[in-house]
Amino acid sequence: MPIATHASPHVVEEEIKRSRFITYVAHTPSIASAKAFVEHIKHIHSDARHNCWAFNAGAPNSTMLLGCSDDGEPSGTAGRPMLAQLCGSDVGEITAVCARYFGGTKLGTGGLVKAYGGGVKLALSKLETKVKIPMTAVSFECSYQDQNIVDALLNETEHEKLNTTFNSTIIMDTHIESASVAQILDQIKNATQGRVMGKVKD
Known part of the structure; x- marks a missing residue:
């Protein structure tokens, strides 16, 4: 899944018929971080x-973790196009604020x-x-x-x-590519004749 390289926002600015549009885009991996970023930019541009x-x-x-706001502009003219x-x-995992x-x-x-x-499109075109x-x-x-073997x-x-904890047995806590979890659990179980059973954590 492509995401922004880092959390620092990328910024572009345009002047259209004397109005200034300053668009920020940033990596936000959750709804909470997205809302926090929105509030941060609103604080910077409180005027x-x-x-x-x-x-x-x-x-x-x-389509599960989406949100947008026109913030006083005519309905459907800002948040939805963004x-x-x-x-x-x-x-x-991305948020845009203009x-x-x-x-x-x-x-x-x-x-x-x-x-x-257009402001969001321009910002995205320059985003790493x-x-x-x-x-x-x-x-x-x-x-x-x-x-x-493991x-x-x-x-x-x-x-x-x-x-990794070494006691009478060895306990390894890992992160595994989600798409490969079922396959690797089966491989390890079979290779150790059922002695090692991986446990997926919540």
Whole structure:
């Protein structure tokens, strides 16, 4: 899943018929972080006429974690065009906020849609992204004689070791690529003849 490279926002500014549109986009991995980012930009631009926003806090094609606001602009002219750009970008976990400083000339509904949607489109075109691989927390308890088998099979898939505890047995806490969890659990179970059973954590 492509996401923004880091949480620091990317900013673009346009002047349209003397109104200033300052658009911020940033990586926000949850609804809470998306709302916090919106409030942060609204605080920075507390003197703006409008601070319109949109977010998709999930995967690029998800429709479960969305939100938007026109913040006083005519209904449907700001938040929805901004959200449409986010949802069509193939980038997930992202929020856009656009501060508008009114320049005295009304743009009409079509002009507003173009301005707000266009600002997000421009910001996204300059945004650096990276691929986020969904991971699942899995714990393994094994004997010392089975450690090499478990390690070897884990090394065949995308994973991250979080913590390893050595006592009478070895407990490995890991993150494993979600798409590979079922396969790796079966492989380890079979290779150790059922001695090692991975436990998926909530």
